[in-house]
Amino acid sequence: MEPNAEGVSSWRVEGDWFDVCRCDIPCPCEFAQAPTDNWCQGVLAWHVREGHYGDVRLDGLNLVGVAAFEGNVWAGEGKVTMGLYIDERADEGQREALQRIFGGQGGGFPAEFAELVGEMRGVEFAPIEFEVADDLAYWRAEVPGRVQASAEALTGPTTPPGARVQLLNPPGSEVGPNQGAATWGRAVTDRVEGFGFEWEWDGKSSKHIPFDWSGP
Numbered sequence: 774m775e776p777n778a779e780g781v782s783s784w785r786v787e788g789d790w791f792d793v794c795r796c797d798i799p800c801p802c803e804f805a806q807a808p809t810d811n812w813c814q815g816v817l818a819w820h821v822r823e824g825h826y827g828d829v830r831l832d833g834l835n836l837v838g839v840a841a842f843e844g845n846v847w848a849g850e851g852k853v854t855m856g857l858y859i860d861e862r863a864d865e866g867q868r869e870a871l872q873r874i875f876g877g878q879g880g881g882f883p884a885e886f887a888e889l890v891g892e893m894r895g896v897e898f899a900p901i902e903f904e905v906a907d908d909l910a911y912w913r914a915e916v917p918g919r920v921q922a923s924a925e926a927l928t929g930p931t932t933p934p935g936a937r938v939q940l941l942n943p944p945g946s947e948v949g950p951n952q953g954a955a956t957w958g959r960a961v962t963d964r965v966e967g968f969g970f971e972w973e974w975d976g977k978s979s980k981h982i983p984f985d986w987s988g989p
Contacts, residue, residue, distance in 0.1 A: 781879050782827030784870070787985040789820045789905045790948050791912045793922045793960035793977070800978040803955060805945035807845040814841045814972050816922040816963060817947065818914035819875075819984070820903040826870030826879070834860045834867060835901040836875060837916050839965050847945050852891025856968025858916050861898045872896065874988070881988030882949035894968040905981065909937050909956050912981050919967040924958035924979035940980075948984040956981045 794800055794815025796808050817838040824831035837858040844850030859871055873879045877887030899919065905912040913923035927938045939954040946952060958979035965972050 781873070781989040782829075782870075783987075783989070784824070784826040784874055784879055784881075785985075785987040786821045786824030786831060786874060788822040788824070788983070789903075789912070789981065790818065790984050791905070791914075791922075791924065791958075791979060791981040792817045792947065793924055793963040793974070793979045795963070795972070795974040796978045798927065798959060798978045799940075799957055800980065802845075802847070802947075803940065803943045803945050803980060805845070805847040807848075807850070808842075812841070812843040814965070814970065814974065815839075816914070816920055816965060818903060818922055820905065820914075826874060829866045829870045831863075831867055831870060834863050834871065835903045835914070836860065836871065837901055837914055837920055837922070839920060839968055839970050841970065846889050853889050854892040854894065855890050856894040856970070857896045858899045858901060858920070858967075859896060860901050862900075863898070868898065874986075879988045881986045882984075883986060884988070885949065886947070897967075908935070909981060911961075912958070912979075913961075916967070919965070921962045921964040923961045924981075925961055927957040927959055946982060948982045949986070952985065953983040 840855040842853040877884035902915040938957040960979045963974040
């Protein structure tokens with residue numbers, strides 16, 4: 774498919790997204806509120822189940838972002854500082870396509886999300902492991918030696934066996950409007966050493982949300 778006048782090809786990606794962060798459970802950001810203690814550090818992970826940018830297939834590729842911010846970014850009180858790891862399995866065309874989509878140049882919701890980023894510390898290509906349980910009992914991602922992010926679905930004494938704690942139509946969804954339910958979890962591991970960040974926030978908040986984006 775030919776690109777449009779701005780050089781952007783038609784694209785679509787759908788898959789799984791989750792985060793682990795230092796906020797208390799449940800993360801206030803999902804409700805478009807300021808983070809716990811008014812600042813946050815966290816990991817954002819994406820798995821493209823199916824996708825394309827023009828004729829370039831993107832199926833099965835992963836991305837992991839590490840980010841920090843202060844204030845309620847949804848209310849314009851601050852900007853996100855971020856670094857991004859892209860699956861090293863991507864070939865040259867796939868790397869360019871992923872950077873255009875997730876950098877916001879391809880339009881769609883990622884362009885809106887990119888407006889929340891004030892400082893991009895860089896992009897690195899690295900091996901990325903990603904797994905989500907079919908029943909959403911757990912989710913995990915790892916960039917060896919740099920990022921460990923894993924969570925188990927939140928449960929409690931009044932949660933029916935096998936049921937998931939979910940939120941519909943969250944006002945501060947990191948994957949945008951009209952996506953699937955946010956499934957709440959508890960972070961098992963949240964450890965980062967990269968892009969000038971270093972933290973360990975095991976035991977805090979996590980959530981999984983499917984995404985389905987297109988552009989331009």
